[in-house]
Amino acid sequence: MNDDYYQQNAQRFYDDTVNVDMSALYEPFLAYLKPGAQILDAGCGSGRDTRAFSDLGFEVEAFDASAELVERARQLTGRQVEVMRFQEMTAVAKYDGIWCCASLLHVPETELPEVMALLARALKPGGVWYLSFKYGRGEREKDGRVFTDMDERQLQTLTEKMRNIAVKNIWITDDKRPCRSKECWLNGLFIKNEFIY
Template identity: 35%
Template sequence: MSDPETLAVYAAKTEEYANITSGPAARDPILAAFIAATPNGGSVLDLGCGPGISAAIMAKAGLDVHAVDAVPEMIALAAQEQGVRAEVKTFDEIAGTNIYDGIWANFSLLHAERDALPRILRSLHMALRTGGGFHIAMKLGDDTKRDTIGRKYTYVTETELRNLLGDAGFTVTNSVTGRDKGLDGTYADWIALAADG
């Protein structure tokens, strides 16, 4: 994510974002399933970790967590979480082969440009160990636009997202859809896909 306006919104609303996401993360069955499917002590990447709430839950469960986000203010909070190695990094800076047992990309890649998604997903697939678990959640739609507080979103259809994952080498194993209220106060439909590397 390199859109300056989106980054500025998250920088300004770091504490508010942490407050509204802490409760749902603690009760998230998708996160619980991701943790359960990851080997004990396994290495995981929390891509676009925000304030580190999910990263902290994963670390508390015994996983080795590398949390990255492009917003320094978010990383400052994530770095305070016990057991979380937090680092300012963009999607494009994820590189390497066979590093992680799991990658958690929860409502983060929706801020990537549509034409960058194939490249980013291929890099993530390379960084994931064979058989490792991948989670991605995106908002549903077919356009690119800003929300009411200025964040830029790339919306996807389920078919588009499944094709993107397949083209990058992932095998989708589960799908969950829902509708929730976001930081901007509006409701949006979303999809979460679990996949193997």
Template identity: 40%
Template sequence: MDSLDYYNKYASNIFEDTVEQDMSDIMETFLECLEEGDAILDLGCGSGRDTVTFYERGFDVTPLDGSEEMCKLAEIHTDMEVLHMDFRQMEFDDAFDGIWACASLIHIPKDEIQDVLTRIAEALKKNGVVYMSFHKGEFEGFSGERYFSDYEEAEMERIIKESGRFKLLKIWETKDKGQGSSHGSEKWLNVLARKK
């Protein structure tokens, strides 16, 4: 079973666990870089919780998730079409002012993260911003039925720099607030970067 199989299998439970979580404090840091009406890709939208918030705040939001079952639940919750797509296969060109990847890249193996960052950069318009969050730590591998890639601050700074496509705006730590994908790590590494 890969991580997407897990989300398909347990979609209703994950929906219930995450749909009410309040991400507003972290979201404000991201939205300060954008203007009302800007186009946002909710990358790994899960329940659609954040898509609804972005929409209500006046943004042009596109929800996307790799799990077919999560897409179905998010469509009901958001009353919007949700794109079903693997992050590693997405191909957008200068389409979004902001990309919100909240707890969604945590299952990407470390040897594939640069390819995903390239796809994110290509999807962003000039000077577009991306928010990403990861478990803080050094673990990589399977925990239960899912694969996790954790990062320390210095490693993430190096990855952003080596991508050559982003300027790191902010990197900060927060405690777990039930983002719905924990494997024992209680701290999250939050990353805000702007496309060069």
């Protein structure tokens, strides 16, 4: 269902998101990274954040499940962007930072623990991980897409099961797009424990 939506609406989604200023969300994430650190943009959409991190001198890898969006992200960034799903990740302790901006929200709630475990495995010990969900609770369908919404308690419960992940901050922000100013997002920033695997 989500695949069909992004195949048919890729250009509209790209146009709506590519120029959104995300700098206020970059700052707390990048504060934990050294210059030239390796970042994974997981579920990169338009490639906006991949480009921003690359322009700041970071080594960035990116993927998205939508082939249409991947093509646009490749054109925008001039980088190799992979067509891949979270469930296909195999990396182990590879990235200094993982960025999941508005991407995990399309993973079914029952699959989130497994997907988050794969992301945590791909993060180096001491690495930083940012993620965001639309603020709410449970699964819903809207405009041909399925969303898993999340509130503070749900996210806390989900991450408490991961012994090697420590919560640094969970906070709520308004949507940065002018047409979505009444929508809220739940943001999370996590650090992978250096000693527990």
